[in-house]
Amino acid sequence: GDSVxxxxxxxxxxxxxxxxxxxxxxxxYSNPFLFWYVQHLNESxxxxxxxxxxxxxxxxxxxxxxxxxxxSSFHLQKSSAQLSDSALYYCAPASSGSWQLIFGSGTQLTxxx
Amino acid sequence: EAAVTQSPRNKVxxxxxxxxxxxxxxxxxxxxxWYRQDTGHGLRLIHYSYGAxxxxxGDIPDGYKASRPSQENFxxxxxxxxxxxxxxxxxxxxDSAETLYFGSGTRLTVL
Numbered sequence: 001g002d003s004v005x006x007x008x009x010x011x012x013x014x015x016x017x018x019x020x021x022x023x024x025x026x027x028x029y030s031n032p033f034l035f036w037y038v039q040h041l042n043e044s045x046x047x048x049x050x051x052x053x054x055x056x057x058x059x060x061x062x063x064x065x066x067x068x069x070x071x072s073s074f075h076l077q078k079s080s081a082q083l084s085d086s087a088l089y090y091c092a093p094a095s096s097g098s099w100q101l102i103f104g105s106g107t108q109l110t111x112x113x
Numbered sequence: 114e115a116a117v118t119q120s121p122r123n124k125v126x127x128x129x130x131x132x133x134x135x136x137x138x139x140x141x142x143x144x145x146x147w148y149r150q151d152t153g154h155g156l157r158l159i160h161y162s163y164g165a166x167x168x169x170x171g172d173i174p175d176g177y178k179a180s181r182p183s184q185e186n187f188x189x190x191x192x193x194x195x196x197x198x199x200x201x202x203x204x205x206x207x208d209s210a211e212t213l214y215f216g217s218g219t220r221l222t223v224l
Contacts, residue, residue, distance in 0.1 A: 044203060045203070045215050047213065050212065090155060100161060100171065102172075103148075103157070
């Protein structure tokens with residue numbers, strides 16, 4: 001079945017340093033859609049960005065990611081971390097046929113001053 | 114902004130009791146989902162629905178039933194609650210590009 005592997009557990013960064021959260025996926029579908037969701041403390045998950053197009057950079061709120069189907073990856077990046085980026089981040093692939101998003105276990109990002 | 118409302122926000126149940134979690138969406142989305150969230154496991158799909166009258170099993174359906182009586186409402190039912198079902202439950206609805214809009218969650222404790 002479909003699966004996703006994210007950067008393990010907890011990532012702690014100092015404010016101003018770059019952010020890179022890894023995401024690789026496995027799916028039977030040749031044209032998957034990929035999503036990053038973010039969940040701040042005591043809030044519900046919300047969409048951060050999504051991509052359907054191979055090798056095209058997608059950006060939103062300072063974050064960016066590029067879907068690389070050749071390596072089944074969709075890494076999340078930001079050039080300079082902010083304190084407000086502290087949150088739980090989920091990568092999720094889906095197929096247009098079933099639209100069942102398969103979430104990974106999530107990566108907790110903590111940005112320190 | 115899409116609106117998904119869950120009730121109750123918090124629930125304490127006894128082992129063996131019946132629990133019903135409710136979800137209402139005003140977005141006219143066809144697809145609705147129930148997830149549970151546990152530390153170390155992330156979000157796991159329990160049941161989902163493509164429209165009124167339909168329910169489908171997700172990745173972890175055992176011990177749960179779902180009901181979609183209308184476009185707006187999607188319920189999750191625990192007929193015989195167990196302590197292992199203590200978790201935070203999220204309902205979500207999805208649009209045509211399958212952006213999911215999550216409710217605020219229900220924190221369920223089964224004693």
